[in-house]
Amino acid sequence: MDKIPRHFKLYKPCGIISQLNSNCSRELRKKKFLNELFDFPEGVMPIGRLDEKSEGLLLLTTDGKLSDDINRSGVEKEYYAQLDGEITNEAEALLEKGVAIGFEGKRYLTKACKICKLSALPILPEADKKLRIGRHRPTSWISIT
Secondary structure, X not given: OOOOOOEEXXXXXXXXXXXOOOOOHHHHHHOEEHHHOOOOOOOOXXXXXXXOOOOEEEEEEOXXXXXXXXXXXXXXXXXXXXXXXXXXXXXXXHHHHOOEEEEOOEEEEOOXXXXXXXXXXOOOOOOOHHHOOOOOOOEEEXXXX
């Protein structure tokens, strides 16, 4: 008989990597992982990822098929992003087409997306002070799908 799958939702704070652990001893010494936040049961895996320097809702499951289905099926995911400064129409158009980013010395092109400037602030927990957004100039919020 199969075990009943378990599902979790977790508000991932800034500074935590969206994985439970690492096989790299160097990473284990320098980084923080999800298993430091909660004693998850064996077999739990995150569905998707959030950047280390971001925070937000992260879904986890013991159901590998569900995780794979969500990650491979093209299910749209919506993210709210607070920007340092006001976003311009030109910047929105560039983001929608995909932009070049650098990570660990490699260049990548982000996928095309839908951008919508939010007219009202989203209701979210207070942001981590390390993010330092909005201290010296205006910010804007966008939805990225």
